[in-house]
Amino acid sequence: MKKQTMFLRMITASLLRRRSRMLVALLAIAVGATILSGLVTIYYDVPRQMGEQFRSYGANMIFTSSNGGTLSEEALNQAKEQIKENQLVGFAPYRYENITVNERPMMAAATDFDGAAKTSPYWRIDGSWPSQPGEALVGKETAQTLALNTGDKVTLTFDLDKKPATADEAANAERNQNNREFSVVGILDTGGNEEKYIFISTEDMEGLTGKSDSFDMAELSVSASQNELKSYADSISKKTDGVSARLVKRVTQSENTVLSKLQALVLLVTVIVLLLTMICVATTMMAVVTERRKEVGLRKALGASNRSIIVEFMGEGLLLGGIGGLLGSLCGFIFAQAVSMNVFNSSIQFHWLLIPVTVLVSVLVTGLSCLLPVRSATDVDPALVLKGE
Amino acid sequence: MSLLELKNVSKIYGPLKALDNVNLQVENGEWLAIMGPSGSGKSTMMNIIGCMDKPSLGEVILDGVDIAKESGKKLTEIRRDKIGLIFQQFHLVNYLTAVENVMVSQYYHSMPDEKEALEALERVGLKDRAKHLPSQLSGGEQQRVCIARALINHPEIVLADEPTGNLDEANENIVIDLFRQLHREGTTLIVVTHDPEVAEVAQRTVVLEHGRLVKEIMNESFET
Numbered sequence: 001m002k003k004q005t006m007f008l009r010m011i012t013a014s015l016l017r018r019r020s021r022m023l024v025a026l027l028a029i030a031v032g033a034t035i036l037s038g039l040v041t042i043y044y045d046v047p048r049q050m051g052e053q054f055r056s057y058g059a060n061m062i063f064t065s066s067n068g069g070t071l072s073e074e075a076l077n078q079a080k081e082q083i084k085e086n087q088l089v090g091f092a093p094y095r096y097e098n099i100t101v102n103e104r105p106m107m108a109a110a111t112d113f114d115g116a117a118k119t120s121p122y123w124r125i126d127g128s129w130p131s132q133p134g135e136a137l138v139g140k141e142t143a144q145t146l147a148l149n150t151g152d153k154v155t156l157t158f159d160l161d162k163k164p165a166t167a168d169e170a171a172n173a174e175r176n177q178n179n180r181e182f183s184v185v186g187i188l189d190t191g192g193n194e195e196k197y198i199f200i201s202t203e204d205m206e207g208l209t210g211k212s213d214s215f216d217m218a219e220l221s222v223s224a225s226q227n228e229l230k231s232y233a234d235s236i237s238k239k240t241d242g243v244s245a246r247l248v249k250r251v252t253q254s255e256n257t258v259l260s261k262l263q264a265l266v267l268l269v270t271v272i273v274l275l276l277t278m279i280c281v282a283t284t285m286m287a288v289v290t291e292r293r294k295e296v297g298l299r300k301a302l303g304a305s306n307r308s309i310i311v312e313f314m315g316e317g318l319l320l321g322g323i324g325g326l327l328g329s330l331c332g333f334i335f336a337q338a339v340s341m342n343v344f345n346s347s348i349q350f351h352w353l354l355i356p357v358t359v360l361v362s363v364l365v366t367g368l369s370c371l372l373p374v375r376s377a378t379d380v381d382p383a384l385v386l387k388g389e
Numbered sequence: 390m391s392l393l394e395l396k397n398v399s400k401i402y403g404p405l406k407a408l409d410n411v412n413l414q415v416e417n418g419e420w421l422a423i424m425g426p427s428g429s430g431k432s433t434m435m436n437i438i439g440c441m442d443k444p445s446l447g448e449v450i451l452d453g454v455d456i457a458k459e460s461g462k463k464l465t466e467i468r469r470d471k472i473g474l475i476f477q478q479f480h481l482v483n484y485l486t487a488v489e490n491v492m493v494s495q496y497y498h499s500m501p502d503e504k505e506a507l508e509a510l511e512r513v514g515l516k517d518r519a520k521h522l523p524s525q526l527s528g529g530e531q532q533r534v535c536i537a538r539a540l541i542n543h544p545e546i547v548l549a550d551e552p553t554g555n556l557d558e559a560n561e562n563i564v565i566d567l568f569r570q571l572h573r574e575g576t577t578l579i580v581v582t583h584d585p586e587v588a589e590v591a592q593r594t595v596v597l598e599h600g601r602l603v604k605e606i607m608n609e610s611f612e613t
């Protein structure tokens with residue numbers, strides 16, 4: 001039989017046949033590892049979780065034209081594709097045109113309503129989002145000015161010619177206009193500028209103006225850290241001709257401060273838990289060693305060197321650390337999942353890497369906390385055994 | 390040359406001389422009994438011979454080496470390679486089975502060999518108890534496991550401190566028979582005992598009193 005086989009046989013027998021004592025140590029390690037892996041999971045998942053929460057505050061990135069002109073759909077798509085798909089929460093291109101309603105100048109905005117619903121989740125709509133061609137969403141202020149309600153019809157007029165230079169010209173010129181009737185399906189309440197606009201779909205705007213593929217800006221909601229956002233904005237501005245990307249500072253900064261505070265808190269708790277685990281393991285191992293002084297003396301009387309005593313106790317400790325770490329990494333995920341479900345109302349992904357990392361850390365921590373107790377085991381005098389105290 | 394020679398050995402604990410100028414020679418293959426009242430220094434002497442303690446004064450020459458001058462590490466090696474120990478209390482590792490306890494001794498000495506360990510248990514009549522934990526064995530059986538463990542590495546010298554102290558008549562006889570076998574095989578035996586019956590079967594008996602060797606009795610009727 002190989003020496004290693006006997007070594008394993010001895011340490012597993014010690015763990016399996018002396019259950020109660022070892023269970024306490026195992027429990028300490030497993031609980032420590034659970035909290036550790038749970039908190040690390042939360043630590044890495046918080047930005048994503050919080051990011052999604054924060055996304056309800058609206059867009060955090062804006063594309064505009066870098067040359068003062070308009071943006072083509074192609075350029076927008078090219079820019080958008082540089083953002084990882086799973087981080088892009090919403091994308092809404094906007095096009096603004098001056099129109100008139102009953103000769104009153106108004107602003108019409110065209111957008112993709114599905115995208116707008118995602119980039120601006122805080123929009124309150126009395127009625128419904130437009131879903132068919134010919135439907136319009138009217139800002140509250142404009143609705144009041146024009147006395148519009150949901151279900152009403154409104155005709156938008158677009159001047160195809162350039163603005164008449166003089167009143168005289170305006171009176172004489174044959175007006176070259178496009179008219180389109182829309183039904184109002186919703187009134188938009190945002191508390192902001194949007195209340196001045198009449199929103200229609202991009203297709204309807206093309207029909208109304210006879211001009212396609214020209215956008216003024218696009219709003220994006222991206223779930224990423226401040227740094228990532230910055231690097232996205234920089235690389236998009238650089239790589240995509242005609243597009244300039246910038247961040248909505250107000251939103252990203254507040255996101256960032258809250259996040260870093262939360263992460264610091266989680267980190268602090270993790271360190272404290274690690275320390276407590278170490279103290280607990282060290283105390284238990286101390287008790288284990290004291291309890292087994294006689295056995296240590298016996299082993300020494302049988303010819304065990306200090307080194308083999310250390311290796312045996314360490315072997316037990318590390319095996320315990322490994323098992324505890326394995327248990328902890330699984331329980332930790334359940335713990336993190338429960339926290340996430342309760343606090344953020346969303347589930348988290350399982351990181352496989354967390355298992356080896358947790359096992360490694362708990363083996364290291366256990367090893368560290370066993371150092372002192374195990375050293376004290378080597379002080380045992382084999383002569384005590386013969387004395388039979 | 391003698392296998393073991395104690396020259397003017399003293400062990401001093403403060404005002405107390407546990408051993409006081411002891412001189413003793415033990416020949417290779419000899420069977421020696423050490424008797425004496427409680428506190429006379431028997432265990433102290435065994436600890437010194439067994440390389441678990443050092444004398445305060447004097448020389449202890451084992452196999453030509455003065456173990457009084459060796460380092461702790463070297464003493465561990467000598468103990469491992471040359472000495473088999475049998476204790477009064479049956480010191481077994483309580484979470485290891487009988488055969489595993491025997492193998493522990495092999496493990497520190499050289500290579501664990503389960504077959505050999507089982508043979509040693511068979512020799513002490515415990516083959517069918519090999520897979521039992523110490524708590525499942527009687528006192529006599531536990532002591533026999535200790536003997537099997539002491540013999541497994543074929544030590545030059547077997548030290549037994551009160552090997553029959555906690556045993557009944559029947560088990561005492563089993564242990565004495567085992568000593569006879571060992572003696573026949575040429576192993577040097579040093580047995581500390583209170584029991585005249587155990588001392589009588591040895592070749593020679595020395596008596597300690599207050600740390601001094603006061604008497605030496607040769608067993609005329611010694612039979613192998």
Ligand SMILES: Nc1ncnc2c1ncn2[C@@H]1O[C@H](COP(=O)(O)OP(=O)(O)OP(=O)(O)O)[C@@H](O)[C@H]1O
Nearest residue numbers: 387402405407425426427428429430431432433434
């Ligand atoms: N570590 C020590 N420190 C101080 N005194 C000691 C120590 N070890 C032994 N003694 C003393 O040395 C004397 C001899 O002890 P020892 O254990 O050798 O006696 P013994 O002959 O084996 O007795 P017993 O038959 O009771 O086992 C005793 O008086 C004991 O109190």
Ligand SMILES: [Mg+2]
Nearest residue numbers: 387431432433
């Ligand atoms: Mg004694």
